[in-house]
Amino acid sequence: MGLRDEWVQRIARKRGEKMGLSTAGHSELLLAVREKPQDFVDDPAEEAFGLMVSALERYESSRGDDDLLDDDEFLETRAQRMRRMRADCNEALALDPSCAQARLCLCIAADTHPDATLDLLFDVERGCEASLGPLTPDAAHDAWDDVFVRPRLRVKAAIARSCLESARYRMASAVSSELLGLSPADELGARHSCALALSRLEDEEGFDALDARVSRRGDSWAALGRVILLFKLGRLAAARRALRGFDRLCEGGVYALLRPVLIDTYMPDRPLFAPYSFEEATLAVHEADPIIVDVPDLPAWVESQQDMLARAKAFADRSGFDW
């Protein structure tokens, strides 16, 4: 729904500008486009974007049975899915070589190691900057409000996550901080990557400043990042309180932390889940995994804290998960 609606808005805005519509007229046009978007497409850019909308919907729906596959079958299905995505991206790029959404998804579908992914993503960003100019923060407008800018913001969010994956924590925090400046609404969750990077860098001041900057919105990443940060800094009493907070706020968070699962590559955005839901906590733990590995005894410490193991097990029982 999200990306399809974005496409609808793009088409309606282009059409509306051509027609010089009033606000009321624009609302009506939007309804009409939503009904049958394809009928209103009259340029290759939106044709290409529409292909990407379908490609990403197909990608998502093809993942439904992943849980039922064994490892080899999963890898084969996944490889197939990536091949199909690359083909779809190339089809879209044949129509509109500057389609940032397609270029972004092509980087991710290349499915290579983090350094190479990062190179590809920076190429896309440079390409966008060369043709459209750099993105600059504007206090009066959130960049996300311009639907045509959103793919470029997605590229930045993907860069920030790739930085985390390739152990570039300063860069991850700089890029996500830049993204937050462009779009304080932060639909793409730049604050999440930033919080994890700062916890890994043991930067308490930066972590607190970020928390204040996002008006202490709070989420699974910030809650988990605080546990990691304080534990790394050796502030165990505070870390214990943070852990209890993480446990209280995030449904099954401690279970997710103690029993991490494999999460597939985001294509291209981080999936959205309810704040503090088990699904969100699972994503936060997944993204934090390379950082947790670097603090090897953190999970054992979590387990040894009063009630934590029991609460994680109780969550598993309640939810029908294996322990």
Added chain:
Amino acid sequence: MAFDPNREDYQRLGLRFARSLDGEGPIAAARAFSGFGRRFTQERDGLPQTDADRAFHLVALATELIDYRLPFANEDTGDKIIGRAHALLDEALQLDPGCPDARRMKRAADIPSFEGYYDYLRQGADEVRAQCEGQLLKEGPRSSVERGGLLSELALRPYLRWLAALASKAIVCGHNREALRAGERLLELDGEDSADVRFTMAIAHAKLEDEQGLEELARRCSQMDCVRQRGGEDAWLLLSRCALAHKRRDMDEARRIVRRLCESYPHAALTLLAQRELPDGVFARLAMPPFSEDELILAVSECTVLLQEGRDVSGHGAFGAWVRKEASLLVPEEDRAESLEILAQGPGGDADEQGGRH
């Protein structure tokens, strides 16, 4: 230069022997001392010594076994070596129950978790410092000025080793700021850095991606009055800088540093390709000749925390995989065959190990 336990054993007894000659005429004293080396090797027990000196001798023997022989032993002889070393440490603790080196080495084996051992070192540090300073106060007043320096150095060394171990374990546990704090405490006491804690601190700065801190450390250390300075920059500093260049995607600089390592150390490309992870010395960092092949092997092993970070499907870590690729391009002809063998193996010898906790 690290700590050589045998040399330290010799220094301890030498100092005590020299002090036992106080009051003798200079000629008689010189004559007596000329026989010291022979007596040290042949009739050690007959030399004047305290129980703490006897305990340290046993620590030196245990170090030889655990740090220098165990890594090259197979499983069977390995168990025997461990048994013998621990019997030596137990005996050392009977002679001198407070012996910080023996206590630290025993606990390294007893405490199963990294974090537990790190906690033990952190919590014990002040007590060990008080103990070492107390020892100095007890013996110091009877010493001449010229011997005072060596005396206080020897008295403090167990504490320096304790702090050096604390700094190195802090990094392994992910407490990089604590590693720097322990390193600073050590440098305050030991301006010449006989523990080489600056190597560990370089890694901590790289982990924290603190370029300024790393360069400041490099600047301070270049002014240190120690033997190594003649040889140029060490592998720990170069690898830390290389990791930072890689992190900021300055690949030209990172590549320059890899080439520089290959110029400074023999067979460096092979070492950078293999990235072996060795157990840390339990007494102290193994003493290896500066700029030797073995020193680079040691540095690369300690830099595992930099090399293996990040997700990488090959299991080498983002920086590690990149270093391997660069090193493979720099292998000289005579090392080619060996490099192919290394490339055929996975990380740490395992075929398909992966990062992450899944």
